[in-house]
Amino acid sequence: MPRHACRTLPLVLWLAALAGAGESPPADHRSDAWLNVRDCGASGSVFETTAAATAGSPQITVEQAGDFQVGQAVMVSKCNPHFERCILKPPDNPYSTAPLGDAAELRGYDGSGGSWLVFLAEVDSVDPLTFRWSDDMARTWKGEKVPITFDWQPLSSGVEIKFKKQDWQPGHMVVFQARDLLVSKIEKIEGNVLTLADAASRTVQDAVVRHCDTDALQAAVSRALREKRNVFIPAGHYRLTRGVSVANPAGLVLEGASSGETVLDISEGTGSCVSLALGTEVTVRNLRMVGHTGLGDGPGWHSFRTSSGKACWPVGLKPCSAMHIRDTERVLIENCHASKMNCEAFYCQGNSRSGTSEPKTYTKSLTYLRCSATNCDGNGFNNNDLAENTSVLHCRIVDVGGCTWEGASRFVRFIGNYVRNSGTVAMGNIGSRAEHLEQLGSGQHLVADNVFEGRTFYNRRPGGYIVRATCGATQVIVRNNLFVNYNSCAVEIIPGGDTRHLPTSNCTIAGNIMDMTAVGEDSRPRTAIHVGSSDVIVSGNQVYTRGPFDKEVTGIRLTEPAVNLIVHDNLLRNCGTGLTSDAVWSAVGEMVDPTTFVAGRGNVPMERRRSHCYRGWNLAWFRGGKPDGSSIVESFDPETFRFQLKEPREMKLDDRFEIFPPAANWLIHDNTVTGCLQPVVLGGHGSGTSLFRNNLIERGGATAAAQALAVIGQFKLINNHILGFDEGNGGTPAKP
Structure with missing residues (x-):
């Protein structure tokens, strides 16, 4: 058996596929309301075979002619090295599909690195003018800070690129695909020789021919x-x-x-x-x-x-x-x-x-x-x-x-x-x-x-x-x-x-x-x-x-500065931490005047137009990782993202702050927390309307649990039931 015969579909299988091609559609698809794609020349065939192709000739010699028919399209591998999808992406739009035009020339693809490669050459500096390039869709950069010579420069798989002298800027990207696939139509079949509408550009003995529908x-x-x-x-x-x-x-x-x-x-x-x-x-x-x-x-x-x-x-x-x-x-x-x-x-x-x-x-x-x-x-x-x-x-x-x-x-x-x-x-x-x-x-x-x-x-x-x-x-x-x-x-x-x-x-x-x-x-x-x-x-x-x-599992986590949270009738069991709360921060990104700043990095939300806009909210300052006073917010502008304080403050760039309301309206009630190493940890700032009531906290199998309830912020604790924790193990909650 020839060494390439494994690439050819066994005769019985492609005959079965050919027989299937002639099957009639179900009765409800036979009416004039339906068009069968087979009537328009679609093959639907999995048949494939190997072939020999000669550069410059439209004829290929296949091992088996199989179910190929005149007029059908085929794809033939390895015999047509070429470039396609050649694009020039400008620095401000990496999604652009504008054609490359004459901004760069390409040549030399030999297929040695694969039958389908995607190249990217990006200008990464202008003084001096250099580029970086990849042949694997930017998974790795094969060259960086490569000087642009405006002459032919090697990439991989025989490919060379020649940049045109023009205004190149960082972020300009030349993107193209190097392929060796020939897609053409069968014009004649004589025995095992198929004559295609297009000629091969490379001589190969082991091309694979398949249908193209x-x-x-x-x-x-x-x-x-x-x-x-x-x-x-x-x-x-x-x-x-x-x-x-x-x-x-x-x-x-x-x-x-x-x-x-x-x-x-x-x-x-x-x-x-x-x-x-x-x-x-x-x-x-x-x-x-x-x-x-x-x-x-x-x-x-x-x-x-x-x-x-x-x-x-x-x-x-x-x-x-x-x-x-x-x-x-x-x-x-x-x-x-x-x-x-x-x-x-x-x-x-x-x-x-x-x-x-x-x-x-x-x-x-x-x-x-x-x-x-x-x-x-x-x-x-x-x-x-x-x-x-x-x-x-x-x-x-x-x-x-x-x-x-x-x-x-x-x-x-x-x-x-x-x-x-x-x-x-x-x-x-x-x-x-x-x-x-x-x-x-x-x-x-x-x-x-x-x-x-x-x-x-x-x-x-x-x-x-x-x-x-x-x-x-x-x-x-x-x-x-x-x-x-x-x-x-x-x-x-x-x-x-x-x-x-x-x-x-x-x-x-x-x-x-x-x-x-x-x-x-x-x-x-x-x-x-x-x-x-x-x-x-x-x-x-x-x-x-x-x-x-x-210990790696947290059941429920609540984060300020959210308001109007209702958490009730949940069952939290065998977690590292059952229920916990905390706060996010942001940093000062721009100082406008002693009472006005714009937030920079961080996670404090930039509120909607139709919202409280932080009017009258509290702002806690931190510098060097330590508390550094507080302020009251006069207003927040959702268009300019400026926070205005009621009183001036000596701010510094990157000062951190947390923001919290006078009334958060948190109602945490009727939850059951059992078998957790840290059942409840109420952190953050809290407020006068942050209520924790009628909850059941039970030690369960968490014998190492040291404390049922730890409270750091301002929360009202009302009628909660704590079981299995004696005072020696932290039964008395921490004070706000």
Whole structure:
């Protein structure tokens, strides 16, 4: 047997695939309302074979002709070294896809370093003029501060670059892909010789030839749109070099025979398997979509800092995703399953309402039903806009390196899903403090009836919160979820209000059962529930570990300067710390006059326009790590971010401060804390309206617990029940 025969599909298998290609669709897909992609030339065949190609000749000699047909497109490896997706990104926009033009010349790719490389050459200094470069999507820099000579300069795999003499600035990036794949159409078949429309540019003896169904699928969709028909994709493996575009659909259904046997494979391409743009209504169902980058195979879900100080996401240099949706009014994605995607597996971006203003076109309803994202290096699901009424229902998200869900959008339902070893369900991150966001709100979410197992895993690192609302999200409900053997943090609601975001508020965390037991790996520090936002209710949750207490676990953490917190009827068992509170700080970033300053680094929220604006609040100063007096806030300007004090103060740059209200309105009542090493620690500042009443604190199995209740701030302790702690073990609480 020839040494390359292992690359050829056994005859019986490709004959079976060929027989399947002739199968009739189900009866309900045979009417004139449906268009079969096979009728437009799509093969859906997994057949592949090896071939010999000669530079300059359009003829290739294949080991087996298999099921190839004249008129079909094929992809042939190794025989066509070339550059593609050549882009010049300006210093102020690392997302630009402007063509490279004549800003630089490229030559010499020989394929020695791989069949598909992504190069990035970035100007990193102008005096002297130098660049740094990478051939692995910025995972490593193979050269830094390399002088630009304006002559040919070597990179790797034979590639050379020649910069044009022009105004180069730090952050200018030349990005390009080096590939050896030939995509062409079969014009003639004579025995084992295929004549293609395009010639090879390199002589090879071991090229691999496979079907390419990109153009055929696109032709079917375009025809269906013109004829107002639906599209049926029979069982098969459809290889793509770019995605299928669905433009201005009006009730189109794109349906595969089954999600297990109808595969759209974009592992040799870039973009989205299916892209929707504009239109009124689309249903996509019963498809499996495969990309080129599984979990850990790519650069990871993170950005790097360019030499101009911008954030650049390297996954965008070689993107692949399952679905991309832009401004289609009503969308249903059902029983579609994505794997090995390095960008968002399912992605939506487009227009949205701004206060009372409504755009002509935007996504009003988007439902993902019984879908999955598994073994992906990027996000699972993402709405990168304020699209409305998105529902992620009964989906499976496993081994996803980015966020499980990321959404700034409005009125989201994340319900009934299963999540394991994946990133955060991230709500908010609006990226704007525009006034219209205070009229209609943003980031409203209902996260309910889900199962979260094992741990959070984001950007190749375990840990972090699996459910998190911050940076502008409002009206968030997290209820009735199960956390199973959860060795990471669970739920966090924090304001995140900085100069780019409005703070998060108005949330409820209720009825969740959180088993925080570490199984199969070392226990890591983690918190079940953390609340730092105002107007939040935490009620009816169970937080526990099985067996003795785990010192790494905190049950509930509350953080000032949040106001209007109600925490009641929670059961906290076998934690290191049961319930605790603390405060955030910020530092003076700019001094305007003796009574006015702007906050710099830190986490004190920059409040909304329609808020208390910190009028009459207390401000505690710290210098050199020690208390340094206090002030009263006269006002806070949410436009200029200036704090004005009632009395002048001698401030210094980077002085730290904490801010707290005269009336915090914290009501912590009727909770049960048992078996915890530190049952309750009430830190921070507190207030005259911070109440801790009718709680049960019991030693349980935590025999090493020294104190039932430690109080540092101003809290009123009313009618609490403390059992199992005698005075010698700290039964008397510390005084405020």
